[in-house]
Amino acid sequence: MSTAVETRRGPFVREILGRSDYAIISELVEPGTKVLDLGCGDGELLEWLVEHKGVEARGIEINSVKVQRAIARGVSVYQGDIDEGLADYPDHAFDYVILSQTLQETRRPLKVLREMLRVGKRAIVAFPNFGHWKVRLAHLFTGRAPKTKLFPYEWYDSPNIHFLTVLDFEDLARQEGWTIERRIFLAGRHTGRLLPNLMAEIAVYLIRSNTARQAGSAR
Amino acid sequence: MIVQTQYVRFDSLSLDCGATLSPVDVAYETYGELNRERTNAILILHALSGDAHAAGISHETGKPGWWDNMIGPGKGFDTDKYFVICSNVLGGCRGTTGPSSINPATGCPYALSFPVITIGDMVRLQNMLIDYLGIERLLAVAGGSMGGMQALQWTVAYPDKVAAAIPIATTARHSPQQIAFNEVGRQAIMADPDWNGGNYYGRRPPARGLALARMIGHITYMSDESMREKFGRRLRDKDRYGFDFSVDFEVESYLHYRGAQFVDRFDANSYLYITKAMDYFDLTNGSASLASVLEKTQARFLVISFTSDWLYPSYQSLEIVNALRSRNRDVAYCELNSNYGHDAFLVEVGEQTEIVRGFLARTFERLR
Structure with a gap:
């Protein structure tokens, strides 16, 4: 029992959780906060945040089997649809609302992002960058819908229905008046700042809406 | 244990x-x-x-x-x-x-x-x-x-x-549909002459009414699919229809059995009171x-x-x-x-x- 705990408390979160965006997200979340994870899968990230950061965790997940696994981990997950599922939460119910690599799968991404910033004081959004050079090359040279490590699906069975790049997201943030508090770009397991729209495989943003600041947000 | x-x-x-x-x-x-x-x-x-x-x-x-x-x-x-x-x-x-x-x-x-x-x-x-x-x-x-x-x-x-x-x-x-099913169950009990205004203790209980209430209940506890899987249209102990009103189908036999079994362990008046409590909820x-x-x-x-x-x-x-x-x-x-x-x-x-x-x-x- 104690060995398992020791292993999980290893020095680098990314080594433990495997997915590099999880690692970044768990570093962004302040201890003791209230967190909602959209499309939380089987609750792996939330469980980690509960046990290591003492957060109060909630999740939304559409897949019944994953919801069961999350609840079996002791995480309070609600079986529902992200596109509709946020409506019932009151304003600023959470310190953070997390959307990890699911934005491109939502039907109405802007509505989801706005809802995230309504129910959360801050939003953490991680998405695969469609502007990555490999995607661009795949498109250029094959003349077909690009297939890469990050976008491995055939066009007809891909869950991804919106494709966005780092620049697209920055534009949207400007247009919506969101404050970007942190931006982290990942390629493999490394972070980098150089030419993110070309080099980043995954982009992670910590954003806050300006209305939240006017309303006197805690931090 | x-x-x-x-x-x-x-x-x-x-x-x-x-x-x-x-x-x-x-x-x-x-x-x-x-x-x-x-x-x-x-x-x-x-x-x-x-x-x-x-x-x-x-x-x-x-x-x-x-x-x-x-x-x-x-x-x-x-x-x-x-x-x-x-x-x-x-x-x-x-x-x-x-x-x-x-x-x-x-x-x-x-x-x-x-x-x-x-x-x-x-x-x-x-x-x-x-x-x-x-x-x-x-x-x-x-x-x-x-x-x-x-x-x-x-x-x-x-x-x-x-x-x-x-x-x-x-x-x-409780929804109107849930109240409705309960009311049918209660009426089945109260329509049984043996119910006698609830005064049947020490004599014959309203077994037919209570069994009927339970049969209705059991239908609502199953699904169309589970009934098809469990019974299909299988006949009970016969190869062809009886052309009478005895039990033909497995599902009928099951409901009869469940109804009869319930009468042995449950009080009809309790059924009335408890279903009412559910309806008021x-x-x-x-x-x-x-x-x-x-x-x-x-x-x-x-x-x-x-x-x-x-x-x-x-x-x-x-x-x-x-x-x-x-x-x-x-x-x-x-x-x-x-x-x-x-x-x-x-x-x-x-x-x-x-x-x-x-x-x-x-x-x-x-x-x-």
């Missing part, structure tokens, strides 16, 4: 209808050990036809409890970790005071002089039992169907005495909204529904869940896949075990 039903008598119980019942007996069973801090107690709440014998093998009858697959050592409600309590509801006929009990004022069974009771009354009596057992705060209240209604009622009536609630395949208020109880009522609760919730349950459909569970979410309460919700209809909460053990175990473990850990 051999278990024995225990009994306790309370002086009196005041009821929602204004009447007072005295004395009141409660039949209950317990499984596992109460820990020194008295923090590991779970109250299991039974449905319409259940009783205090939820788990283990009965000392008297040799039969397993009605939720034995969920309660016991290493099971979903793990009696190696938790102290599990189940009592027969007020108005029942399995040891707790109900219409078949003797009215001390007359020396005769109450019959229809028994006051009309509510889910709130049932829970008030359970609270007296919990006090009697010396438990200040329950780790969890849990139950399916009418048991789920009691679990919800607990969280609202005694918010500081419940750390967690597991309402399964249930509703915050409305957690909002005159408040503006379900959300404003559930706002007072302090428990963590695990709400479970089943895909093929058309008697207590998932939308009713979602009403509860969404009301809780709108007040930012701690709620987990899962709609489990099942073909078994409303019966699923008694049948689908595997998945429920996993989620109940995880949910309880986290709740228990937080209390420390």
Whole structure:
């Protein structure tokens, strides 16, 4: 029992959780906060945040089997649809609302992002960058819908229905008046700042809406 | 695990209808050990036809409890970790005071002089039992169907005495369809001449009426699919139609069997009183909204529904869940896949075990 705990408390979160965006997200979340994870899968990230950061965790997940696994981990997950599922939460119910690599799968991404910033004081959004050079090359040279490590699906069975790049997201943030508090770009397991729209495989943003600041947000 | 039903008598119980019942007996069973801090107690709440014998093998009858697959050592409600309590509801006929009990004022069974009771009354009596057992705060209240209604009622009536609630395949208020089915069941009983205005104790009970009520009930507990799987159009002990009104189909035979079996163990007047309590159940109880009522609760919730349950459909569970979410309460919700209809909460053990175990473990850990 104690060995398992020791292993999980290893020095680098990314080594433990495997997915590099999880690692970044768990570093962004302040201890003791209230967190909602959209499309939380089987609750792996939330469980980690509960046990290591003492957060109060909630999740939304559409897949019944994953919801069961999350609840079996002791995480309070609600079986529902992200596109509709946020409506019932009151304003600023959470310190953070997390959307990890699911934005491109939502039907109405802007509505989801706005809802995230309504129910959360801050939003953490991680998405695969469609502007990555490999995607661009795949498109250029094959003349077909690009297939890469990050976008491995055939066009007809891909869950991804919106494709966005780092620049697209920055534009949207400007247009919506969101404050970007942190931006982290990942390629493999490394972070980098150089030419993110070309080099980043995954982009992670910590954003806050300006209305939240006017309303006197805690931090 | 051999278990024995225990009994306790309370002086009196005041009821929602204004009447007072005295004395009141409660039949209950317990499984596992109460820990020194008295923090590991779970109250299991039974449905319409259940009783205090939820788990283990009965000392008297040799039969397993009605939720034995969920309660016991290493099971979903793990009696190696938790102290599990189940009592027969007020108005029942399995040891707790109900219409078949003797009215001390007359020396005769109450019959229809028994006051009309509510889910709130049932829970008030359970609270007296919990006090009697010396438990200040329950780790969890849990139950399916009418048991789920009691679990919800607990969280609202005694918010500081419940750390967690597991309402399964249930509703915050009975719908017109649910009331309608109950009313047909009651009318079936009351239309039986043997019912005799409720005064049948000591003579022939309204067996046909009660069996019919139970047959209707069983139809609502199954799903179209589970009935097709279980019976199809198979004939019972014959190769071709009888061209009469004896039993032709397996499904008919099953319903007859279930109806007849029920009459041996259940009191018709209890059926009237308990179904009425279910129909009266409305957690909002005159408040503006379900959300404003559930706002007072302090428990963590695990709400479970089943895909093929058309008697207590998932939308009713979602009403509860969404009301809780709108007040930012701690709620987990899962709609489990099942073909078994409303019966699923008694049948689908595997998945429920996993989620109940995880949910309880986290709740228990937080209390420390």
